[in-house]
Amino acid sequence: MMKQKLVVVGNGMAGMRAVEELLKIAPDMYDITVFGDEPYPNYNRIMLSPVLANEQTIDDIILNSREWYAEHQITLHTSARVNNIDRVARRVTTENGITVDYDRLLLATGSKPFMLPIPGADLQGVLGYRDIKDTNDMIAAAKQYQHAVVIGGGLLGLEAANGLKIQGMDVTVVHKNEWLLERQLDRTSGKMLQKSLEARGLKFLLQKDTEQLLGKDGRVVAIRFKDGQEIAADLVVMAVGIRPNYALAESAGIYCNRGIVVNDTMQTFDPRVYAVGECVSHRGIAYGLVAPLFEMAKVCATHLANFGIGLYKGSVTSTKLKVTGIDLFSAGDFMGSDDAEEILLHDAVGGVYKKLVIKDDAIIGAVLYGDTTDGAWYFQLLRDKKPIHEIRDHLMFGQDSLGNTGHQGQDKVSTMTDAMEVCGCNGVCKGTIVKAIQEKGLFTLDDVKKQTKAGSSCGSCTGLVEQILASTLGGGYAPPSSSKAVCGCTDFNHEEVREEIRKHRYLSIPNAMKGMGWKTPNGCATCRPALNYYLISTWPHEAKDDPQSRFINERVHANIQKDGTYSVIPRMYGGVTSSDQLRKIADVADKYKVPMVKVTGGQRIDLLGVKKEDLTNMWADLDMPSGYAYGKSIRTVKTCVGSEFCRFGTQNSTQLGIDIEKAFDHMWAPHKVKFAVSGCPRNCAESGIKDVGIIGVDSGWEIYVGGNGGIKTEVAQFLCKVKTAEEVIEFSGAFIQIYREEARYLDRTVHWIERIGLDYVKKRVVEDAEGRKAAFERLLYALQGSVDPWAERVNHRDQHKEFDTITV
Numbered sequence: 001m002m003k004q005k006l007v008v009v010g011n012g013m014a015g016m017r018a019v020e021e022l023l024k025i026a027p028d029m030y031d032i033t034v035f036g037d038e039p040y041p042n043y044n045r046i047m048l049s050p051v052l053a054n055e056q057t058i059d060d061i062i063l064n065s066r067e068w069y070a071e072h073q074i075t076l077h078t079s080a081r082v083n084n085i086d087r088v089a090r091r092v093t094t095e096n097g098i099t100v101d102y103d104r105l106l107l108a109t110g111s112k113p114f115m116l117p118i119p120g121a122d123l124q125g126v127l128g129y130r131d132i133k134d135t136n137d138m139i140a141a142a143k144q145y146q147h148a149v150v151i152g153g154g155l156l157g158l159e160a161a162n163g164l165k166i167q168g169m170d171v172t173v174v175h176k177n178e179w180l181l182e183r184q185l186d187r188t189s190g191k192m193l194q195k196s197l198e199a200r201g202l203k204f205l206l207q208k209d210t211e212q213l214l215g216k217d218g219r220v221v222a223i224r225f226k227d228g229q230e231i232a233a234d235l236v237v238m239a240v241g242i243r244p245n246y247a248l249a250e251s252a253g254i255y256c257n258r259g260i261v262v263n264d265t266m267q268t269f270d271p272r273v274y275a276v277g278e279c280v281s282h283r284g285i286a287y288g289l290v291a292p293l294f295e296m297a298k299v300c301a302t303h304l305a306n307f308g309i310g311l312y313k314g315s316v317t318s319t320k321l322k323v324t325g326i327d328l329f330s331a332g333d334f335m336g337s338d339d340a341e342e343i344l345l346h347d348a349v350g351g352v353y354k355k356l357v358i359k360d361d362a363i364i365g366a367v368l369y370g371d372t373t374d375g376a377w378y379f380q381l382l383r384d385k386k387p388i389h390e391i392r393d394h395l396m397f398g399q400d401s402l403g404n405t406g407h408q409g410q411d412k413v414s415t416m417t418d419a420m421e422v423c424g425c426n427g428v429c430k431g432t433i434v435k436a437i438q439e440k441g442l443f444t445l446d447d448v449k450k451q452t453k454a455g456s457s458c459g460s461c462t463g464l465v466e467q468i469l470a471s472t473l474g475g476g477y478a479p480p481s482s483s484k485a486v487c488g489c490t491d492f493n494h495e496e497v498r499e500e501i502r503k504h505r506y507l508s509i510p511n512a513m514k515g516m517g518w519k520t521p522n523g524c525a526t527c528r529p530a531l532n533y534y535l536i537s538t539w540p541h542e543a544k545d546d547p548q549s550r551f552i553n554e555r556v557h558a559n560i561q562k563d564g565t566y567s568v569i570p571r572m573y574g575g576v577t578s579s580d581q582l583r584k585i586a587d588v589a590d591k592y593k594v595p596m597v598k599v600t601g602g603q604r605i606d607l608l609g610v611k612k613e614d615l616t617n618m619w620a621d622l623d624m625p626s627g628y629a630y631g632k633s634i635r636t637v638k639t640c641v642g643s644e645f646c647r648f649g650t651q652n653s654t655q656l657g658i659d660i661e662k663a664f665d666h667m668w669a670p671h672k673v674k675f676a677v678s679g680c681p682r683n684c685a686e687s688g689i690k691d692v693g694i695i696g697v698d699s700g701w702e703i704y705v706g707g708n709g710g711i712k713t714e715v716a717q718f719l720c721k722v723k724t725a726e727e728v729i730e731f732s733g734a735f736i737q738i739y740r741e742e743a744r745y746l747d748r749t750v751h752w753i754e755r756i757g758l759d760y761v762k763k764r765v766v767e768d769a770e771g772r773k774a775a776f777e778r779l780l781y782a783l784q785g786s787v788d789p790w791a792e793r794v795n796h797r798d799q800h801k802e803f804d805t806i807t808v
Contacts, residue, residue, distance in 0.1 A: 003031045006304065007092055007102040009082045009248070011036025013045055014277030014293040015108025016064055021301035023072060029305060032074045033100050035092070037081040040132060041066050046290060048135050049156075052163025058132060085252035087270055104272055104304060107249055107260060111242035111278035111288065116151065120213025125220040126236045129160045138237065142167035145234030149173075149223050151210055153180040157239035161202055164235070172203040172231060174210060174223070184330045188346065189353050189369040196326055196351070205231075244279045244286050259286045264311040266300035276300050282314065289317050294453075318379050327368070329375035332382045333357060334365035343396050354396060361387045374398040376464065380420045422468065423454035423461045430468060437472045438759065445469065472757070487526040489519050494744040498534050506535065507543045530745035533632070533670065537740050540782035553630035557789045558615055561608065566615060568607040570624035571665070574639045574657035574677075575603025581624060588621045602636030602674070604629075616797050619790040625665070626790040632746075634673045634736075637661040638686065642679025642696065651696025653679035656725045660694075663729055664736065666786035667779070670743040670752075673736065674709075688716050691749040692732045697721075701728050705735055705761065706753040714750045717758050720766045734772040735765050737779035 006022075008015050011034050019032060036042075042064040050056040069076040077098060084093040085105070093099045113128030115121050125141065127134050142148070142164060150161045153175030165171045173180075179190030180197075194204055205225075213236060214222040223233045244259035255261050255269045259281025266274050276296040278288055287293060292315035302310040318331035336342055336357040345354040350370070356378065357365035362385045366378045377398070381388065388395055416422075418431025436442055436451045448465055449455050455465045485491050492500065497516070506512035509531050513523060523531065528549040535543035553559050558566035572581070585605055589597050595609035604627055610618060619626075628635060637660050640646065642653030657677040667673070676687040677694045686709070687693030693704040693716045700723040707716030719735070722728055738761070743752035753761060765772050 004029060004103040005101055006030035006032045006104045006106065007100055008032065008034045008106045008108060009085075009092065010106075010108030010110055010277065010279075011038070011042050011076070011078070012108060012110050012277065013042065013063070013290060014110070014297055015106060016042040017294050018106060018108070018274075018276050018297035018300045018304070019074070020064075021298050022304050025301065025307070026305035027072075030104070032072075033077070033102075034069070034074055035077045035080045035082050035094060035098075037079065038131060038133075039079045041069065041076065041078065043132065045131070048129070048132070049159035049163055051132075052135050052138060052160065053166045082248060085248065085254075087252055087254075087273070090272065102272075104274065106300070106304070107254075107268070107273065107275040107279060108277045109245040109248055109260075109279040111286075112245050113238060114241045114243050115238050116210060116240060118210060118212055120215055120220060121238075123213055123215040123220040124218050125234060126213060126238065129156055129237050129239050130242070138164060138235065139167060141235045142169050146170055147172075147232040148235040148237065149231065149233040150237045150239055151223075152239035152241070153177065153204070153206070154183065154239060154241070155181065157237070158197070160237050160239055162197075162200070164237070165201055169235070170203075171201075172205060173197075174205045174208050174225075176207065176209055178207055180204070180206075181328075184367075185328070185369070186335060186355060186367055189328070189330075189355070189367050192348075192351065192353055192369050193326065193328065205229075242278065242288055244281065246279050246281075249273075249275070249279070257281055257284075264299075264313060265303045266296055266312060267303070274300050274304065282312065285314065287315060287317070289315075291315060291317060316383050318375070327370055327372045329368040329372040330366065331375075331379050332363070332365035334367045336365065340364065343392075345396050356395060358388065358392075361389050363388060376416070376420055376422060380417070383421075422464050423452075428452050428454040433465065433468050434472050437469060441760075441763070442469070472759075486530055487524055489523050489527050490516060492516055494530065497531065498538065498742075501534050501538050505539065507539055509535065509544075509546055509549060533668065533745050536668065537782070541785070554632070556612065556615065557626055557630060557793065558610070559630045563609075565609045565611055567629065568610050568615065568618060568622075569600065569604050569627035569629040570622050571627040571661075572604045573661045574637055574654050576639075576654060576658060577605075584622050584624065588618050591621065592618055600629075600636075601638075602629075603638050604636060616793050620794045622790075624790075625788045628666075632669055632671050634661070634664045634667045634669065634675070637675040637677060638690070639677045640679050640684040642677075646679060648682055649679035649696070650698050651679050651701065652725075653677040653685065653694075653696055656694065656701075656728060657685075659725065660729060660732065664733065664779075664783070666788065667736070667740075667783055669736070669740050670745050671748045673739075673749070675732070689713060690716060692716075692735065694728055694732070699723065701725070703728065703731055703735075706750040706758070708748055708750045710748075717753070719758075719762065730776050731765055731772065733779050734775040735761065737775040737782075738764050740779070740782075741775075 008019060041062060044061040044063050047056055047061040051058060051061060066076065080094045080096060080098060082092050083095045091099060091101050113130045115128060127137055146169060148164045148169040148171045150157045150171065150173045153173050157173060158180065161171045161173045179187050180193050181190055185193065198204065209226040210223060211226045212224045213220050214224060220233055220236050222230050223236060224230045246256045246260045249260045250256045254273060260268055260275040260279050261281050262268055262275050266276055268275055277293045278286065280286065280296065295315055296312050299310040299312040316332065318329065334355060334357055340357050340359040343356040343358065352370035355367040356363055363378060363382045366382065368375055416430045418429060418434065420430050422428055422430050422433060433448060433452055433454055436448065440451055442448055442451060445455060445466055448469065455461050485493055486497055500516050501512060504515050506515055509528065512531055512535065529551060532546050532549040536545050547555050558568055560566055589607060592610060592614045594607045598606045598608060600606050637657040639654045639657035643649035643651055644654060660675055674690045675692045676685040676690040678685040678687045679696045681695055681697060683695055687695050687704060689707040689709040691707060693707055695702045700721060702721050703719045704716035705719045706714065708714040720731060722731055739749055739752055
């Protein structure tokens with residue numbers, strides 16, 4: 001089927017959002033041609049103020065690169081102003097003679113700054129503030145001139161003033177009203193804002209009407225007010241509002257009334273012509289904020305795709321100020337009326353002001369200054385017109401005060417409903433972000449921005465987006481900037497060190513340090529053990545293990561105690577022992593005068609108070625394998641008696657525990673690893689607080705991961721259910737191997753899972769059968785030829801002199 005032709009006049013945020021939405025639902029329906037009168041591809045106009053404030057560059061705010069247009073087979077004409085629409089022939093023509101036919105036409109011509117019709121408005125140095133050219137002109141003027149005057153104390157004016165101040169200019173804001181942002185703030189919060197901005201060095205002249213701009217040699221030099229006052233002005237920025245840009249549509253005979261008039265499907269009076277954005281008049285309203293424009297774009301796309309669904313019925317808007325360091329939020333009818341009530345909180349010293357306007361048992365308006373944490377919640381209550389009588393007493397103190405946060409480690413985000421808005425600029429709700437994270441496997445803030453647009457406009461919601469990432473990924477999201485260096489010896493973090501070892505095949509600590517440019521030639525007590533582990537876990541059987549880079553316990557294969565003696569714990573697979581083993585333990589306890597013999601929580605026997613010089617001989621007398629109670633390794637597999645003896649047991653937990661412990665014996669890890677196997681859901685082996693917990697049920701085994709019974713008890717999370725003992729060993733082995741390969745040194749499994757998320761673990765272990773088997777095979781390969789360290793010391797005691805007593 002031949003594609004239809006869609007022409008888009010206007011390469012701004014609204015028009016291109018409509019195109020993006022259309023590509024999602026009908027990617028092959030149209031040949032698309034886009035005309036923009038600026039020389040740039042689509043960029044984020046909201047982020048012009050950070051560019052002016054040296055926080056971003058022009059390249060940083062490009063939303064759709066030229067490569068993006070080419071990738072989607074969109075013909076882009078920049079610096080191409082359309083000056084004629086022939087609706088009969090269905091054709092558009094540009095000033096430079098380009099002519100293109102259309103089947104559907106989308107007008108997204110935006111708005112233009114309103115310039116005060118006063119004498120001197122045409123002088124050089126008098127600007128609006130609307131596009132990249134205006135921004136560049138201001139930056140250039142700041143390098144040459146000193147005095148800047150911004151006319152207009154609204155959002156755009158304050159952003160311009162802040163940016164010019166950062167550029168080094170002396171800035172005065174002129175405003176005709178009694179307080180700043182009178183459309184977004186009440187008098188109290190407006191005055192608080194003024195005080196904060198004055199502390200930054202901005203000056204304000206309020207309730208001033210400009211009469212004339214004075215010039216010299218064609219350039220502005222001063223501004224005169226109607227009361228006769230004059231102040232110096234080398235640069236004047238008019239930020240007194242915008243006007244819909246509808247001249248092109250009107251010249252084509254399309255009905256306009258203070259904007260291009262559209263219906264609820266974003267069609268003009270010509271059904272082949274649609275319009276979105278600031279050029280539009282919808283139900284008599286022209287919107288200047290980006291969130292309504294994106295709502296229009298989404299509705300428009302569904303009708304361009306011939307879906308015949310979606311109506312735009314107007315928007316309830318909220319405002320956030322983007323001047324760095326100032327938290328401000330407002331929404332709805334915040335000024336109130338005689339038949340409305342107000343709830344106020346005003347801490348002038350602390351710089352916090354909250355005002356909620358209530359009518360008919362619902363919030364109709366809100367102003368927050370200094371603490372905007374609950375802005376999204378108040379806005380949702382406002383939009384939903386939700387009755388508030390049951391929570392009125394706690395309403396002012398925010399959502400946290402309702403007692404439904406903090407439960408089981410939940411953060412504030414977990415209390416938000418999926419319908420609650422996160423990004424007001426782009427109209428993105430929490431549910432959309434969560435769905436994208438889960439379905440597309442997103443892990444970073446940049447990924448979320450690309451997929452959902454949340455956080456990609458003004459940026460004020462990025463903290464909330466990061467919290468949603470953390471919540472959705474299991475509470476462990478960490479932004480890249482928070483990944484610290486391993487230690488002061490290097491600038492590399494743990495993940496980067498692993499990658500360098502893998503990439504360059506480093507097999508020894510000296511080579512790794514030299515290759516990565518270690519600042520300290522021999523490293524330190526922090527980095528050497530980590531490097532040693534990363535080397536032997538990345539290149540098993542090849543990398544050289546360095547005993548001197550291990551902690552004292554792992555060097556001597558016993559736990560050092562506070563009095564300098566050692567603890568010896570022989571291996572009892574699955575907690576099962578024999579009379580022969582018990583006799584050996586009793587004999588060595590007597591022979592070496594062991595002060596204490598204790599049963600451990602891991603179902604083994606601990607011989608406490610052993611002298612260092614007795615260790616090798618005791619191991620020889622015991623003739624039992626090391627229990628690795630001293631190591632960053634597999635420690636124990638705790639079991640219950642299971643179906644072999646217990647009347648409640650459904651599975652043979654004891655045998656499975658023994659099989660697991662033998663399969664993974666001698667395994668080193670980023671930290672200690674504990675298993676438990678319970679034969680039934682009564683869970684006598686405490687499987688719920690182990691790194692890997694296995695519980696027998698009638699139809700097989702349930703596997704849980706990430707438990708920890710340490711200082712802060714962590715309950716293990718359900719990973720999967722399997723049918724056979726062989727599957728238990730494979731699944732748990734794959735889990736442990738991925739942990740060994742990817743966790744940071746000294747991370748317990750719970751901390752690793754917190755950072756990368758349980759969903760990631762499930763994808764690697766449960767959903768990817770081939771990857772799981774490969775990980776399990778890598779573990780088995782790493783464990784091939786492993787030697788029990790006690791037996792090695794006993795058999796080669798002549799080579800290990802550190803245990804010998806020195807006599808003088």
